Amino acid sequence: MLKVVFLDRDTIGPSVTITRPAFAHEWVEYGKTAPEEVAARIADADIVVTNKAPVREASIAGAPKLKMIAVAATGYDVIDLAFAKERGITVSNVRGYAVNTVPEHTFALIFALRRSIVGFRQDVIAGEWQRANQFCFFNHPIRDLAGSTLGIFGRGTLGKSVAKIAEAFGMNVIFAARKDAEKIEPGYTAFDEVLETADIITFHMPLTPATRDLIGLPEFRRMKRRPLIINTARGGLVNEADLLTALDEGLIAGAGFDVLTKEPPAPDNPLLTVLERPNVIVTPHVAWASDEAMQTLWAQVISHVENFEKGTPTNVL
Secondary structure, X not given: OEEEEEOXXXXXXXXXXXXXXXXXXXXXXXXXXXXXXXXXXXXXXXXXXXXXXXXXXXXXXXXXXOOEEEEOOOOOOOEOHHHHHHOOOEEXXXXXXXXXXXXXXXXXXXXXXXXXXXXXXXXXXXXXHHHOOXXXXXXXXXXXXXXXXXXXXOOOHHHHHHXXXXXXXXXXXXEEOOOOOOOOOOOOEOHHHHHHHOOEEEEOOOOOOOOOOOEOHHHHOOOOXXXXXXXXXXXXXXXXXXXXXXXXXXXXXXXXXXXXXOOOOOXXXXXXXXXXXXXXXXXXXXXXXOHHHHHHHHHHHHHHXXXXXXXXXXXXX
């Protein structure tokens, strides 16, 4: 009987029904697993399920029965993929489950910032409406989406879904080419041109050595239209210290971030100092986490585990 160890159940919302594989198995589940606990917990496992608990070389080396790692996420940087392959261990991830939830969260941030919802709500709480001498007041800017330009970094499933929503609102959509692209492929706009012409910039791309700190102060200074900066992709794509400088200097109109470089954030994270500003919204990495998306994610995880047991592994990395 295969032993399946789920290292971090608490990373999946409580609304999700945690179904188990249809084949005979032993199931061991932990709410959370610290990095230093991984090795002991997977030592006799055949299959490991993890979302954020890291499975590195030392832990893999100490698990002689390990045959499969199922990542309950799309990103797999928590896995020592090279060593897993060396040991003949199958690693599968989930894909496409967030096609609705992330784009919707992206536009929730865009709408809230573009129409100053946060600022006006704070004003009403503070009694500004009661003190106004007319039916409305104009403490914050309000801008329509129609006719504005959305610059999208990343043209995968999520980037294309965001583009489809944007076009429905009458926005002009442009996809950014790579920063160092020598040739601009059809359907893309030069990196610098996106910086200079976009009213809103949104990220839907992985974090790699090439994309880390993709946007820093030099890029912010080229943003002629003071765009909103939206990041529901990965922390580290935007240099957070430079983002704070851009906000302070008025180089951008605002920032809506669902991801930070370190999560949970370190006490000295620059964005924690500006959370009260009406043009800043930070949400705790929940763009992916609609009830529907999480249940779809889990169904994929179990399907990959079952397919592996049948000898037909899926979504193999």
